[in-house]
Amino acid sequence: MKLVQGLGRFSVSGVEREDYPHEDLMKEGDKKFSITVKDMKRMLDKTGYSISADVARIALSGLLVKFTSNSAIAVATDGHRLTMLKKEIEIQNGETDDVEILIPAKTVGYLGKMLGEGDGVVEITVGVGTVRFAVGSYILTSKLITERYPNFEQVIPKDNTKTLIAERKSFFAAAKRAAVMSNPLTHLIKMDIEENKVELSSSDYDVGGEAFEKVIVEYTEEPMKIGFNSTYLLEILRHLDSEEVKFLMKNTLSSALIMPLPQEEGEEYLSILMPLRLPEEEG
Structure with a gap:
């Protein structure tokens, strides 16, 4: 691709459209449910800042979110501090059946920007080692951290x-x-x-x-x-x-x-x- 602006010329290399990875990570039968954007945004904002920046501590480099039939718990820790938000929420269009996911820090950041300050609902699909968030016309699919998260309740x-x-x-x-x-x-x-x-x-x-x-x-x-x-x-x-x-x-x-x-x-x-x-x- 070439860009020309005034006296400047720029060339950017790319790949063929057919070579772009398009594999759908989600499968039939994955758990799917929805919660309000407001509830999801609050859980991210109130806990995400405590996620560990140490990539060597894989389990701590993500946000743990546990969903039940009428509540959610979000937990983050870096070993020096821990934040936890337990919140009553309304599960819409599906059943959580005690879903537990460990979302990578980078995904948490992207999701927070995608949610913005809007209303509506976010549709969450949870598969084996993967998760998908859909809000309006935006879709974010991510791998999950599969390392075992520490028992945070023991340190309270x-x-x-x-x-x-x-x-x-x-x-x-x-x-x-x-x-x-x-x-x-x-x-x-x-x-x-x-x-x-x-x-x-x-x-x-x-x-x-x-x-x-x-x-x-x-x-x-x-x-x-x-x-x-x-x-x-x-x-x-x-x-x-x-x-x-x-x-x-x-x-x-x-x-x-x-x-x-x-x-x-x-x-x-x-x-x-x-x-x-x-x-x-x-x-």
Whole structure:
């Protein structure tokens, strides 16, 4: 193909139309059902950011979605954080029969763009190792990840009893300011929690900088300190829609549960964030 524009000329090589792969990956008898575009888009948006970028960890490089007769669960993790959205949905034009698929990260990105912000329904066809999404005149067919996904339910903390509640926007803004001076390698932000207040701090001794921010919160348990990767913490807070955020913690070295307050009707949305070891703990 040749392109000419003004004084410029361009040549682009191609292949014959007949040589383009056209094999239909889907087969007769594959499971087919539909859900609303809005529900599918929300599951992708609220969990997809936690998919692992490490291609060597194949099972974690995708989004796990499990469908039942009236609900869906979307889960993503990179080993440092985990996000899960369990949502009541209406299955249309078919039966899911407990379908479970592990969608590659690249497919998740393409699907999110294809869904856009529109209404309507997305038709999902699930075959052996393959999946197809159809929205209007658009069709996306993809291989699925066949590696076994870790049992995510086992890592959800059951005994985190220390509850901290904060106004989400003000906490996010304070954490964002405090993270400016965090170490560029660890991105450590420290939470020094006392009754009804928390001090957020970070430091980078290489450049001799420190940052401190105090936030009023609801907290009546014994004082504690805990550190997080500020990039992960801010990303979790950014994906919440609620007015408040609730932290459920156990101790300095145990993972924390982070969730919106209140939850959206018909949803259970949570994130698990592993802590970073504080310098004073290492000593």
